[in-house]
Amino acid sequence: MNEALQQLVNGISLGSTYALMALGLAIVFTIFGLVNFAHGELITIAAYAMLLCYNIGIPWFLGAVIGVAVAAVAAVTMEFVAFRPVRHADVTTMLITSFGVSIVIQAIFAVTVSARVQTATQPAWSSKSLTLMGITLPIYQVATIIVTALALLILVFVLKRTTFGLAMRGAAEDFQTARLLGVRSHRLTTAAFAVSGLLAGVAAVLILARTGGAVYPTMGLAIILKAFVAIVIGGMGSLVGAAAGGMVLGIAEVSLRAYLPGSISGLTDGILFLAVVLIIIIRPQGILGTKPKLRT
Amino acid sequence: MLEIQSLHVNYGSISAVRDVSLEVKEGELVVLLGPNGAGKSSTLGAVMGLIRPTSGRIIFLGQDITGWRPEDIVRAGLVLTPEGRRILASLTVRENLLLGGAIRKDKKAMYADVDRYLDRFPVLGRRSESHAGDLSGGEAQQLAIARSLMSSPKMLLLDEPTLGLAPMVVDQVFDTVRELVQGGLTILMVEQNAVRALEAASRGYVMRTGNIVAAGAARELGGAEGLISSYLGIERP
Numbered sequence: 001m002n003e004a005l006q007q008l009v010n011g012i013s014l015g016s017t018y019a020l021m022a023l024g025l026a027i028v029f030t031i032f033g034l035v036n037f038a039h040g041e042l043i044t045i046a047a048y049a050m051l052l053c054y055n056i057g058i059p060w061f062l063g064a065v066i067g068v069a070v071a072a073v074a075a076v077t078m079e080f081v082a083f084r085p086v087r088h089a090d091v092t093t094m095l096i097t098s099f100g101v102s103i104v105i106q107a108i109f110a111v112t113v114s115a116r117v118q119t120a121t122q123p124a125w126s127s128k129s130l131t132l133m134g135i136t137l138p139i140y141q142v143a144t145i146i147v148t149a150l151a152l153l154i155l156v157f158v159l160k161r162t163t164f165g166l167a168m169r170g171a172a173e174d175f176q177t178a179r180l181l182g183v184r185s186h187r188l189t190t191a192a193f194a195v196s197g198l199l200a201g202v203a204a205v206l207i208l209a210r211t212g213g214a215v216y217p218t219m220g221l222a223i224i225l226k227a228f229v230a231i232v233i234g235g236m237g238s239l240v241g242a243a244a245g246g247m248v249l250g251i252a253e254v255s256l257r258a259y260l261p262g263s264i265s266g267l268t269d270g271i272l273f274l275a276v277v278l279i280i281i282i283r284p285q286g287i288l289g290t291k292p293k294l295r296t
Numbered sequence: 297m298l299e300i301q302s303l304h305v306n307y308g309s310i311s312a313v314r315d316v317s318l319e320v321k322e323g324e325l326v327v328l329l330g331p332n333g334a335g336k337s338s339t340l341g342a343v344m345g346l347i348r349p350t351s352g353r354i355i356f357l358g359q360d361i362t363g364w365r366p367e368d369i370v371r372a373g374l375v376l377t378p379e380g381r382r383i384l385a386s387l388t389v390r391e392n393l394l395l396g397g398a399i400r401k402d403k404k405a406m407y408a409d410v411d412r413y414l415d416r417f418p419v420l421g422r423r424s425e426s427h428a429g430d431l432s433g434g435e436a437q438q439l440a441i442a443r444s445l446m447s448s449p450k451m452l453l454l455d456e457p458t459l460g461l462a463p464m465v466v467d468q469v470f471d472t473v474r475e476l477v478q479g480g481l482t483i484l485m486v487e488q489n490a491v492r493a494l495e496a497a498s499r500g501y502v503m504r505t506g507n508i509v510a511a512g513a514a515r516e517l518g519g520a521e522g523l524i525s526s527y528l529g530i531e532r533p
Binding site: 163166167168172173174176177178179180181182183184185 | 421
């Protein structure tokens with residue numbers, strides 16, 4: 001029983017980072033119509049920023065804040081440099097552009113830093129555990145769940161209660177009508193990318209806490225694939241769907257790894273991706289998704 | 297107030313609007329008539345910056361707004377209630393109004409206006425917290441007009457406000473338009489219901505296949521039955 005509970009917390013914690021990434025993808029998709037394959041590189045960029053902070057002796061917390069900020073700036077820069085010029089091109093052109101951005105960023109880090117894994121050593125507390133009612137939980141997992149819940153609450157609050165959020169939801173449904181009501185298209189697009197960057201930055205902080213600070217050029221790739229899976233489960237354009245999809249995926253992944261016989265537990269990712277193929281065939285709008293809309 | 301000077305709009309090699317010039321003076325209700333595909337909506341789209349005109353100039357309040365973005369034109373005081381109403385279905389009725397007023401600086405008066413319009417259109421007031429997607433066509437048209445007014449515009453462009461509405465609701469829409477004009481708002485309205493539109497308007501223009509083919513006082517256009525029927529493409533036996 002305890003073991004099952006621990007696995008559940010483990011799954012939710014893993015799923016939290018998927019959820020944060022899936023949310024960022026969904027926001028950019030609904031506002032900009034772009035499936036941003038380079039979204040994972042925002043994690044990589046944030047992680048290298050934190051690595052640099054660690055190397056020059058900046059305290060962990062400050063480094064984490066800088067990492068999140070750098071991810072947001074990187075997302076906005078990405079839009080401005082790479083995506084704005086193809087704004088009116090078709091979806092495929094934008095998708096291929098985002099592939100290009102992804103590859104270029106990976107190559108930049110591989111060439112200028114190193115292709116090998118570097119370590120931004122995490123503070124000692126992150127690897128400790130605490131025992132609650134007989135269940136032992138790693139602190140980073142608890143922190144991940146709390147931080148993700150906070151990020152989601154803030155996001156929902158902004159979308160539901162602020163003028164900016166209203167403009168986001170309106171533009172997600174019908175960009176042209178929103179413009180006719182005075183929503184500034186460039187500013188809103190910039191904001192959408194900034195929010196997706198912030199979420200990716202937070203995810204990067206949590207991922208480093210989980211992996212003990214392993215930083216390498218392709219680290220974003222594995223995670224973005226999982227975030228796409230989360231979106232397929234939840235439905236593109238549904239925020240609740242994206243978050244729930246991330247959680248479901250995290251729990252499924254952890255359970256498969258824990259309970260499959262040792263000889264085939266290496267097939268976990270394969271099984272998950274197979275499941276996604278089945279979902280796409282049977283229910284292409286996602287399990288929770290309807291039409292693309294930025295619903296909260 | 298609004299002046300369109302020899303406007304041309306092309307979609308690729310197809311020319312939708314050819315050398316259209318028209319003028320709307322302050323306080324007027326002017327109607328733009330014509331059959332489907334005459335270029336009426338394209339003209340409004342070009343005025344609002346949704347479509348880039350091939351040539352021509354659009355002057356609003358003495359300012360050349362040709363090539364401006366829609367969001368800047370709204371800030372200048374010119375707003376469009378688009379064809380098909382384009383209600384944001386996933387937002388509530390109140391949220392649609394709030395978004396309409398989002399550009400305003402006088403937030404207090406803006407919130408007061410939300411309540412004022414919810415009062416003035418009781419169907420909206422009753423459903424202010426429900427999803428706007430659940431409204432009927434007539435209710436949605438009222439919301440679309442109220443939403444446009446939320447920006448406290450100097451001039452309103454109305455694109456086919458009665459399209460697809462029941463006759464009784466059409467009456468309501470025309471009543472609303474008359475009230476707005478009496479209240480001092482300047483309106484340019486695109487409308488298929490020529491007879492009703494000319495009853496309400498002071499002047500009218502008739503478009504056909506991209507050109508303006510008639511213009512004049514509403515009474516004259518309305519009186520010239522032959523003119524109307526021929527230019528609106530209703531062939532008589």
